[in-house]
Amino acid sequence: MTGALEVRSLSVDLGGVPVVADVSFSLRAGERLGLIGESGSGKSVTALAIMGLLPEGMRAGGRVELAGEDLVSMGERRLSALRGDRIAMVFQEPLTALNPLMRVGRQVAEVLRIHRGLGRRGAAERALGLLGRVELDDPAGVARAYPHELSGGQRQRVMLAMAVACSPRVLVADEPTTALDVVVQDQVLSLVQRLADEEGSSLLLISHDLAVVARMCERVLVMYGGRLVEEGPTRDILSQPHHPYTAGLVATAAAVSSPSGARRPGSLPALPGSVPPLGRFPSGCVFRDRCWRADRSCEAVPQLCGRDHAVACWHPVGEGAG
Ligand SMILES: Nc1ncnc2c1ncn2[C@@H]1O[C@H](COP(=O)(O)OP(=O)(O)O)[C@@H](O)[C@H]1O
Ligand SMILES: [Mg+2]
Known part of the structure; x- marks a missing residue:
């Protein structure tokens, strides 16, 4: 069975420097x-490549299949027709995605006019309904406002209303709550989950925050250096990470969330060092210069191996492993 979105050997290149390399995964219905x-x-570059929205100078290779059509090789016309309709995205900072000069009600209505061919009246009515569904207190007031007149949380709800307006098959949300304060974060995450559920949309939720993904997602992909290093059911990834990188993320998150800030005895080391800039990742395993398990064998690129829970590592951590 094919998924809602099939990503096959996706790569992104910037002037000969790989930004994303050999990324393959299925987003199931x-x-x-x-x-x-x-x-x-x-x-984010992976998400933008999927949406056909890469910045100047970046080029995508590989395939991204949505209902049998390849988005990577598709022309801009067809892509514009699908974007906002069958596949939609929510960004971290809605201010950059919304038109600053247009009232937000009209921006939501535009999506319906373009993709559903609704007239001005009908689109405006549906837009108001959508603004109500994203739990905005005063939908009519918000519809008349310009983006800068709204709070961050309100703007993100408007973006969500636009994204789900056409019941997309795939919803990509890139750090949708990172810019919001904690209470609003929780509300918006619940809203994302409810809307995706109601619209029957598959959700690709991007976050640097393990807790967000743990709460929202059944399955997790772990990315480092533009490559997928691990993939599996969320529970397994959290309780038995196989990649030293994932283990480091889990240990770091545990240290942050425990009241004393102390690591549990016997727990794995947190992540040492920091993410290098583009073009400065080592050859072979991209993580080997930060990895406590690295040796000569890591000079070769490890492939993602395993069925349900897969890892790309020559010396995976955990039971029965190296
Ligand atoms: N428009 C751009 N021009 C040049 N480099 C970029 C651009 N956007 C992102 N990058 C670089 O690509 C790499 C991946 O960035 P990004 O996908 O934004 O990471 P993440 O979303 O995981 O934080 C980083 O090294 C970043 O600096
Ligand atoms: Mg990002």
Whole structure:
């Protein structure tokens, strides 16, 4: 069975420097899939490549199949027709995605006019309904406002209303709550989950925050250096990470969330060092210069191996492993 979205050997190149390399995964129908990794790991570039929205100078290779059509090789016309309709994205900072000069009600209505061919009246009515569904207190007031007149949380709800307006098969949310304060974060995450569920959309949820993905997603992809280093059911990834990188992320998150800030005895080491800039990742395993298990064998690129829970590592951590 094919998934809602099939990503096959996706790569992104910037002037000969790989930003994303050999990324393959399936987003199953109705699934909520997380994509985690530290800042600078290539998560946003992966999302933009999927949407056909890469910045100047970046080029995508490989395939991204949506209902049998390849988005990577598709022309801009067809892509524009699918974007906002069959596949939609929510960004971290809605201010950059919303038009600053247009009232938000009209922006939501535009999506319906373009993709559903609704007239001005009908689109405006549906837009108001959508603004109500994203739990905005005063939908009519918000519809008349310009983006800068709204709070961050309100803007993110407006973006969500636009994203789900056409019941997309796939919803990509890139750090949708990172810019919001904790209470609003919780509300918006619940809203994302409810809307994806109601619209029957599969969700690809990107976050650097393990707790967010743990709460929302059944399955997780772990990215580092533009590559997928581990993939599996969320529970397994959290309780038995196989990649030293994932183990480091889990240990770091545990240290942050425990009241004393102390690591549990016998727990894995937290992540040493930091993410290098583009073009400075080592050859072979991209993580080997930060890895406590690395040796000569890590000079070769490890492939993602395993069925349900897969890892790309020559010396995986955990039971029965190296
Ligand atoms: N427009 C751009 N021009 C040049 N480099 C970029 C651009 N956008 C992202 N990058 C670089 O690509 C790498 C991956 O970035 P990104 O996908 O944004 O990471 P993440 O979303 O995981 O934090 C980083 O090294 C980042 O600096
Ligand atoms: Mg990002």
